[in-house]
Amino acid sequence: MNTSYLVDFKYWLIILIEIVGFVVISLKLFAKSYSSEKGKNLATKEDIGEITQIVESLKASLTIKTEEIKSELSYKNEHLIHLRASERAAIINYYKATWVLVLGFTKADLIKHEIDNFDEEKDKHSSAKTLAYLADGELMLNKMKEELSNLKYLRDISESELMFFYDEPELAAIIGELNLSLAEFERALFRSVNLLLQIFSETSTKINNRVSLKDAIIDAKRTRSDVLANWYEDRYTSLTFIRKFTKSLKEILHNRLTSLTV
Amino acid sequence: MAILILYAKVRLPDGSLATGPVTTQDYQEFLFRNTGSGLDLYFYLQKNDAGWFFSGGPTINIPTSFIDQVGQQIDQELVAR
Numbered sequence: 001m002n003t004s005y006l007v008d009f010k011y012w013l014i015i016l017i018e019i020v021g022f023v024v025i026s027l028k029l030f031a032k033s034y035s036s037e038k039g040k041n042l043a044t045k046e047d048i049g050e051i052t053q054i055v056e057s058l059k060a061s062l063t064i065k066t067e068e069i070k071s072e073l074s075y076k077n078e079h080l081i082h083l084r085a086s087e088r089a090a091i092i093n094y095y096k097a098t099w100v101l102v103l104g105f106t107k108a109d110l111i112k113h114e115i116d117n118f119d120e121e122k123d124k125h126s127s128a129k130t131l132a133y134l135a136d137g138e139l140m141l142n143k144m145k146e147e148l149s150n151l152k153y154l155r156d157i158s159e160s161e162l163m164f165f166y167d168e169p170e171l172a173a174i175i176g177e178l179n180l181s182l183a184e185f186e187r188a189l190f191r192s193v194n195l196l197l198q199i200f201s202e203t204s205t206k207i208n209n210r211v212s213l214k215d216a217i218i219d220a221k222r223t224r225s226d227v228l229a230n231w232y233e234d235r236y237t238s239l240t241f242i243r244k245f246t247k248s249l250k251e252i253l254h255n256r257l258t259s260l261t262v
Numbered sequence: 263m264a265i266l267i268l269y270a271k272v273r274l275p276d277g278s279l280a281t282g283p284v285t286t287q288d289y290q291e292f293l294f295r296n297t298g299s300g301l302d303l304y305f306y307l308q309k310n311d312a313g314w315f316f317s318g319g320p321t322i323n324i325p326t327s328f329i330d331q332v333g334q335q336i337d338q339e340l341v342a343r
Contacts (some may be wrong), residue, residue, distance in 0.1 A: 106342075222299060232339065
């Protein structure tokens with residue numbers, strides 16, 4: 001067998017070139033494949049970063065929007081709660097003011113006992129003392145008129161407040177009827193008070209003019225008796241109407257109050 | 263001590279009116295006394311299941327209509343309170 005080629009330099013050179021060539025080609029192929037994969041990964045990374053950025057920005061804008069909506073809803077809710085609380089207070093105030101006025105008219109004390117005990121105590125009474133009693137009686141009746149006018153004023157205010165929130169025809173009709181009855185009641189009461197004031201005034205004049213004290217007081221008592229009897233009759237009639245309307249009023253307002261809690 | 267219930271009106275047979283206080287001590291028996299004129303009219307009245315009745319006063323007869331009129335006003339007043 002001829003092995004002389006093994007010592008031939010050219011032979012080994014060719015082998016070396018082939019090996020080097022093979023290694024170079026392999027490295028080239030590897031590098032190509034590596035760089036392609038690396039590039040892909042880098043691109044994916046870049047894409048993910050971009051998407052993450054978009055998502056984060058969306059999230060932030062969504063959070064701001066949600067907060068805005070929540071704040072708006074909270075404000076609207078709070079406003080509604082305040083509005084309902086004010087309406088509830090207006091309803092209760094009006095009903096209360098109405099009854100305070102009705103009771104003020106009903107319980108008005110027109111009998112001041114300034115002349116009631118005259119017969120029993122005639123020996124102890126002097127003209128001056130009787131005049132002082134009458135003056136006290138006048139003062140108290142005038143004060144009562146003033147207090148009732150104040151109550152009426154307060155009720156008028158509460159009525160305006162109620163109508164501001166709750167201006168319904170059904171309620172307006174009942175309030176209209178009630179106001180007419182109250183006006184009639186007030187007229188009857190003030191008429192009686194004015195007649196009593198007139199009686200006191202006339203009695204004082206008689207006493208000052210030296211008319212017999214006994215006669216002056218007997219006359220006063222008789223006239224006053226008629227005034228008071230008329231007052232009790234008028235009061236009963238007025239109260240009958242007022243009770244009828246306050247019953248309807250109570251129903252309407254109660255229903256409204258119930259609806260406010262829903 | 264007498265409690266004043268109301269001032270009542272009584273229509274008399276001649277058409278005139280007697281007016282005066284109705285008082286009570288116990289809400290069982292009531293006294294009406296005319297103070298609106300010189301007529302000396304007063305009487306006590308009470309109520310049972312059959313209605314109002316005369317329960318005392320002057321010996322002269324008090325017409326039932328007087329009792330009924332005052333009784334009705336007492337009823338109205340006590341209901342109104």
